[in-house]
Amino acid sequence: MFRNKLKYIAVIIFAGFLAVLYNDYYMGILFLAVAACPIVLLAVLIYIYLRLEVEFTSVVHVVNKGETMPVSVQIHNPTIFPVAFINVTVCFSNTFLEQDKENRQVFYVSVDSRSTTNASFSLKSDYAGSVIISLSGVRVFDYLKIFSLKKKVHGEIKVAVLPRYYELTGDLLKNGSKIQIESDYYSKTKSGDDPSEVFAIREYREGDRLQRIHWKLSLKQDQLMIKDFSEPLNCSVVIMADLGITGRDRLPDITDSLLECALSLSYSFMLKGQIHYLAWYDKKQRSSRRIRIVTENDFFDAVDGLLGSGPYFDIVDLAAVYYSQYPNDQYTELFYITNIITEERLDSLIWVKAADRRIIYINSEEHSPVKSHSGKRQSMLNSEKLSVKIAETGISLFSVNVSDIKAGLESLNFN
Amino acid sequence: MEVYNEKAIQIIDEVNKVVIGKRDIISKVLAAVLAKGHILLEDNPGVGKTTMALAFSKAMALKHNRLQFTPDVLPTDVVGFHLLTKDGQSYQYKPGAVMCNLFLADEINRTSSKTQSALLEIMEEGKVTVDSITRDVPKPFVVIATQNPIGFIGTMMLPESQLDRFMIRLSIGYPDMKSEIGILKERQNSNPLDRVDKVVERDDILLMQNMVENVFIHDSIYEYITLLVQQTRENPLIELGVSPRGSLALMNMAKATAFLSGRDYVIPSDVRYVFKDVAAHRIILKPKARVNNITVDNLLDDILRIVRPPKILAKGREADYGFRY
Numbered sequence: 001m002f003r004n005k006l007k008y009i010a011v012i013i014f015a016g017f018l019a020v021l022y023n024d025y026y027m028g029i030l031f032l033a034v035a036a037c038p039i040v041l042l043a044v045l046i047y048i049y050l051r052l053e054v055e056f057t058s059v060v061h062v063v064n065k066g067e068t069m070p071v072s073v074q075i076h077n078p079t080i081f082p083v084a085f086i087n088v089t090v091c092f093s094n095t096f097l098e099q100d101k102e103n104r105q106v107f108y109v110s111v112d113s114r115s116t117t118n119a120s121f122s123l124k125s126d127y128a129g130s131v132i133i134s135l136s137g138v139r140v141f142d143y144l145k146i147f148s149l150k151k152k153v154h155g156e157i158k159v160a161v162l163p164r165y166y167e168l169t170g171d172l173l174k175n176g177s178k179i180q181i182e183s184d185y186y187s188k189t190k191s192g193d194d195p196s197e198v199f200a201i202r203e204y205r206e207g208d209r210l211q212r213i214h215w216k217l218s219l220k221q222d223q224l225m226i227k228d229f230s231e232p233l234n235c236s237v238v239i240m241a242d243l244g245i246t247g248r249d250r251l252p253d254i255t256d257s258l259l260e261c262a263l264s265l266s267y268s269f270m271l272k273g274q275i276h277y278l279a280w281y282d283k284k285q286r287s288s289r290r291i292r293i294v295t296e297n298d299f300f301d302a303v304d305g306l307l308g309s310g311p312y313f314d315i316v317d318l319a320a321v322y323y324s325q326y327p328n329d330q331y332t333e334l335f336y337i338t339n340i341i342t343e344e345r346l347d348s349l350i351w352v353k354a355a356d357r358r359i360i361y362i363n364s365e366e367h368s369p370v371k372s373h374s375g376k377r378q379s380m381l382n383s384e385k386l387s388v389k390i391a392e393t394g395i396s397l398f399s400v401n402v403s404d405i406k407a408g409l410e411s412l413n414f415n
Numbered sequence: 416m417e418v419y420n421e422k423a424i425q426i427i428d429e430v431n432k433v434v435i436g437k438r439d440i441i442s443k444v445l446a447a448v449l450a451k452g453h454i455l456l457e458d459n460p461g462v463g464k465t466t467m468a469l470a471f472s473k474a475m476a477l478k479h480n481r482l483q484f485t486p487d488v489l490p491t492d493v494v495g496f497h498l499l500t501k502d503g504q505s506y507q508y509k510p511g512a513v514m515c516n517l518f519l520a521d522e523i524n525r526t527s528s529k530t531q532s533a534l535l536e537i538m539e540e541g542k543v544t545v546d547s548i549t550r551d552v553p554k555p556f557v558v559i560a561t562q563n564p565i566g567f568i569g570t571m572m573l574p575e576s577q578l579d580r581f582m583i584r585l586s587i588g589y590p591d592m593k594s595e596i597g598i599l600k601e602r603q604n605s606n607p608l609d610r611v612d613k614v615v616e617r618d619d620i621l622l623m624q625n626m627v628e629n630v631f632i633h634d635s636i637y638e639y640i641t642l643l644v645q646q647t648r649e650n651p652l653i654e655l656g657v658s659p660r661g662s663l664a665l666m667n668m669a670k671a672t673a674f675l676s677g678r679d680y681v682i683p684s685d686v687r688y689v690f691k692d693v694a695a696h697r698i699i700l701k702p703k704a705r706v707n708n709i710t711v712d713n714l715l716d717d718i719l720r721i722v723r724p725p726k727i728l729a730k731g732r733e734a735d736y737g738f739r740y
Contacts (some may be wrong), residue, residue, distance in 0.1 A: 057720045059650055061713075062703050074720070116723060130707075160707040205486050296702040304706040 004145045008038065041142040044081055049140050049149040051079050052111075056135045058157045065256070068122040069159050071133055075119065077111040084110050085141035087148075088119060094161075096129025096310045097252055104136070127252040128163035128259055130307055132156055160307055163256055165263035166406050167271055170413070173237065173333055185233040192231025199228040233292055237276035238331050238354070239265050242318040242338040243311040244281070250364050250402070254339050255311045257362045257402040262337045263303065264409055265360075270299050278302045279322055283312045288322045319348035329353065335360060341397075346389050358396045360412075419623050420677045423449070425614045427675075429474040433607045434467045436594025440587055443692060444471065444559070446671035448620070449627045452582025452664060453538050453558040455523075455573075455696065462587045464561040466608065468519045471559070473611040475620055477516035478553065484526035490533035494543045508545065513537050516553050516617060520560040524570040531577055534558065538580040555620050575655065575699070582664045583689065584696035623674070630670040631680040635725035639683055640665050643690055646718040647698060652709055655699040665693045683724030691715045 019031040053076040093102045111117040134156035191199040204224035217225040241262035279290035291302040334354035400408030456464040472479035495511035648656030668689040673681045
């Protein structure tokens with residue numbers, strides 16, 4: 001634009017030179033016209049700038065990893081002047097991975113008079129997370145590109161990029177997994193069949209079972225009263241997704257793999273009707289969060305929670321935090337998905353009361369063979385002490401390589 | 416038309432005496448009544464749902480019945496039943512609560528699903544069938560149902576088929592500070608419902624309903640309505656979009672809105688004005704929408720942004736998205 005300004009100044013000087021040189025009426029007019037043109041252009045530009053309506057829209061708010069996110073910028077020009085150049089700059093970044101890098105995409109559009117132009121473009125994220133797309137600015141140019149005005153457009157679009165998750169067909173649990181574990185937690189919204197806790201007392205309704213009649217109270221009230229029992233929120237299985245990362249090397253790959261692994265397990269349990277907890281460390285609340293997964297709605301609530309939390313670089317012992325929050329919980333199976341194994345973490349895992357504890361170690365080393373039960377990782381686990389500790393505690397260790405999580409999970413034999 | 420339009424405005428004014436600061440909601444309820452629709456009021460207790468319904472029945476001189484839906488309300492309480500006469504030779508029909516012009520179904524989600532289902536035929540066809548004998552309910556017939564979104568223990572969610580039969584779902588919401596002060600002053604020593612005057616007769620309402628039916632819709636508005644509705648069916652986060660019954664409801668509500676604005680033709684802003692109220696309760700989101708906390712309202716706002724309203728020229732110049740024939 002600066003070059004255009006220089007060029008135009010040169011044209012004005014040239015026109016002025018001609019006007020002086022020829023001392024002619026027409027040359028004078030030409031010089032005045034050339035000199036007045038930018039003022040007219042600026043006036044038109046200001047008028048267009050004030051009337052132009054820009055809207056940033058997207059109907060897609062949730063996409064799968066690798067899927068395109070269509071985004072459109074709608075520019076409505078209600079004036080009688082067409083706009084030849086509009087520079088639209090779109091910024092986008094993945095907030096989940098906390099990467100400072102903000103990507104930009106610039107494109108030019110033109111809008112006819114009294115019409116609307118829809119500039120559409122697609123973005124694609126190779127990693128799961130929360131992509132924030134915003135319009136950093138819409139710059140409107142005059143016809144000669146001498147002047148420009150930047151229009152601020154507020155609002156941003158948040159698109160959740162879901163990690164991949166698969167249905168695992170093999171046996172994921174040992175035979176005893178269907179054992180009902182006693183629970184201290186009861187549903188606050190739904191009645192159930194646990195006679196040890198009364199959910200509500202209410203009047204008799206047609207169809208109520210006779211066993212549920214509260215005879216003493218009925219006599220007192222002089223009408224039939226019913227006691228509704230509580231629904232225990234028991235889960236025999238817990239999946240802990242530890243999104244702790246040691247370094248920024250291959251951060252997106254490892255985070256994606258951790259999510260992929262945890263969600264695949266959870267999704268498969270959900271499809272098999274196995275009610276379970278999916279727990280993770282919420283770095284914003286500095287505590288562990290868990291969701292009891294029964295339906296697909298719960299599963300996506302958990303996905304939302306995981307994407308809202310993100311990976312962390314602090315030394316957080318998820319099992320210890322979890323145990324401090326739910327010290328009385330008991331499980332038949334505990335799955336711990338992590339990229340970091342230390343002696344302290346193994347100790348914490350022992351605290352959580354579970355019949356079977358399994359660590360699924362996400363192996364980020366390239367060309368590392370995926371091995372099942374006995375396939376213990378070498379680099380982190382090569383210390384003699386750690387191996388002895390694992391053997392002593394009876395924790396099963398499984399290794400899955402980031403290069404192919406699906407194949408890695410499918411090849412695991414938990415039984 | 417102008418006379419009746421003024422009467423409609425008077426009805427709104429009368430109801431506004433009781434439900435202060437909610438003129439917008441009142442006009443939407445009246446629009447639904449004039450469009451021969453039923454209204455679902457969903458809001459917290461004590462915001463004036465029942466009062467509004469009673470004020471409407473008074474202002475429009477409609478025979479109204481109110482039924483408090485509790486778990487022990489039976490379908491026969493709603494539709495009526497046949498009773499063996501004293502002589503034991505014949506049966507006599509004892510009309511249910513729906514045999515009126517304005518039926519207020521209070522806390523409809525507190526009753527059993529079989530009682531809720533008793534309303535299906537009445538709401539759609541304006542007829543009641545008891546023991547294979549079908550009877551017409553009086554005309555006009557409007558159901559104003561209320562439900563409380565909080566305290567859902569012991570409630571039965573309305574099924575989709577029932578929800579679809581409600582033309583609009585509205586939330587009254589809490590009044591602003593000025594309105595609340597007004598409410599406190601008004602209710603010191605009198606019931607404001609006593610001050611609601613009758614504005615129209617039953618036949619006037621029928622006439623106004625006919626006028627609404629005859630409001631003109633340009634082809635481009637039909638197209639606009641269809642595009643909006645189709646977007647709800649194609650959205651990747653929507654499991655169940657707006658049904659053709661929903662499209663008809665949108666069209667009729669837009670006509671009624673035009674009528675209340677004193678026009679005999681529909682403009683795109685009429686459609687936009689009622690789109691969310693007509694569509695929101697008919698839409699079911701996919702579980703995926705829970706990621707990012709996407710709500711039906713967000714998606715409908717997106718749809719309204721994406722589908723541009725048609726531009727129509729009136730007498731050679733661009734009207735304000737209007738069309739005069």
